[in-house]
Amino acid sequence: MTTLAVELSVDSRGPCALYIASDSRITWGKASSWWDSAQKTFISGGSPDIFGYCGSAFVPTQVLNQVSRQIEAGILFSPDACAIERHGRWLKTIQDSVSNSLSAQITDFSILHGSRDGIGMDCTFHLWISKFIASSKTWKDKELSLSSDRSHFVHLDGSGATHLKTLVETTGDPKSKETSRGAFKNFFQSLKNETDNFSGGAPQIVGIFRGKEPQYFGLIWNNARYFCGCKLVAGSNFSKILWFNELFERADGRTGDRLKGAQKH
Numbered sequence: 001m002t003t004l005a006v007e008l009s010v011d012s013r014g015p016c017a018l019y020i021a022s023d024s025r026i027t028w029g030k031a032s033s034w035w036d037s038a039q040k041t042f043i044s045g046g047s048p049d050i051f052g053y054c055g056s057a058f059v060p061t062q063v064l065n066q067v068s069r070q071i072e073a074g075i076l077f078s079p080d081a082c083a084i085e086r087h088g089r090w091l092k093t094i095q096d097s098v099s100n101s102l103s104a105q106i107t108d109f110s111i112l113h114g115s116r117d118g119i120g121m122d123c124t125f126h127l128w129i130s131k132f133i134a135s136s137k138t139w140k141d142k143e144l145s146l147s148s149d150r151s152h153f154v155h156l157d158g159s160g161a162t163h164l165k166t167l168v169e170t171t172g173d174p175k176s177k178e179t180s181r182g183a184f185k186n187f188f189q190s191l192k193n194e195t196d197n198f199s200g201g202a203p204q205i206v207g208i209f210r211g212k213e214p215q216y217f218g219l220i221w222n223n224a225r226y227f228c229g230c231k232l233v234a235g236s237n238f239s240k241i242l243w244f245n246e247l248f249e250r251a252d253g254r255t256g257d258r259l260k261g262a263q264k265h
Helices: 058-073 083-099 161-170 180-193
Strands: 004-011 014-022 026-028 030-035 041-043 049-055 109-117 124-133 138-144 152-157 204-209 215-221 224-227 242-244
Touching: 004 049, 004 109, 004 161, 004 180, 014 041, 014 049, 014 109, 014 124, 014 180, 041 058, 041 204, 041 215, 049 058, 049 083, 049 204, 058 083, 058 109, 083 109, 083 124, 083 138, 109 152, 109 204, 124 152, 152 161, 152 180, 161 180
Parallel strands: 215 242
Antiparallel strands: 004 014, 004 152, 014 204, 026 030, 041 049, 049 109, 109 124, 124 138, 204 215, 215 224
8 A cells, every 4th residue: 555755855945855755565455465666656757747656556657657758758748838737737648548448456546746846946846646536436636735944744645654644743853853864764664663564665765856857766775775666686887876875864875885975864
């Protein structure tokens, strides 16, 4: 079912980044049947948009990959399309794709869409949640508020949301709770605690910043490297992406150590 979280990062000048984080477990009807290397977070290579899902796994993984490829090809919307237009286009694409089925075993799922309008200090971040209700084959789509003066999780979802919310409310000092490192420390701990049997595997994170394109991030987890939920068994050019360790410190993808000069948490 997933532990899915959206974190808004705020600095002294206002919101500066939006992250979507997830675990990597897919289950089949019961907690004892699982796969811990599934991709649940996605970015578009041609626009400031990021995605994550929870619930039924098969359809979201397929359609989000297809939509991402259309965006990268430059055929889903124009380069100057605003966040609302981009959201409408990809949602209509997914809705049409889901409707193109007969007696398919599609159960409820939710997709989170994080987006950015503009670039630099004048940019604004957006977040939508789109839910498919299988019993009625209907959709519910809503934009969530991102108005805030502090860093925190702005939305929690999935079967592990209750456990993560409890961790956020009961652990850590008040100051750390209003930082990205405090938020992700709780997220990582919620997976290590294994309280939710439907969440597991390594964490995965995607994000958008004020002035950069969306990014996938590598995670140093249990002394191994993970990317999009999958363990890396080989490679040499680890500097191509940004890495985080379990303290949400910027890390060296080659050694796993905190990067020289990176903020210590």
